[in-house]
Amino acid sequence: MNSYHRKYGSTRAIRAERMANNIPPVNMDVPPVGNIRWGGVINTVAVFDDTHRYVESLFTNGRLKANLRGRTFIVVRSQKYSAENRIHYFVHLSYGVRLENVDFRNIGRYLSDCGCQDRRLLCKHKLAINFSAQGHMRVLRSSRLLF
Secondary structure: OOHHHHHHOOOHHHHHHHHHOOOOOOOOOOOOOEEEEOOOOOOOEEEEEOOEOOEOOOEEOOEEOHHHOOOOEEEEEOOOOOOOOOOEEEEEEHHHOOHHHOOHHHHHHHEOOOOOOOOOOOOHHHHHHHHHHHHHHHHHHHHHHOO
16 A cells, blocks of 8 residues: 555545544644635535534535525635645535535435546546445434434
8 A cells, every 4th residue: 555545545435424424634734624715606604613623514504505506616625734734615406406405315316516526427526425425324213313
């Protein structure tokens, strides 16, 4: 195994799962909590909180956050994100689908362009969104069991 694989993960799926679970690369800090804002785009804030350090936080109380309705993309931080390397990827949804119309159980089928250098069908950023959404669905299922 080479040094890149040891630091970041040996496969795209492992790297994506680590991102979805907020596990930074070896000898790197987890990205900070915070918001990013950009101009010229509807709903221009992406929130990164304690449980969403790489894939932006999409839900509150089991529902899509109101400020994300109308959005056609999801923001993912680079696995190499640091104070010196503040890279974000905008993973767009296919055919201009809006987030409020996405079935998050099958989010992978909605993901389109990422903008990263990995031109495969599912890059680690898309996979991280998929794993993050699956984790959200597990939380919803387990909370239903409590009632």
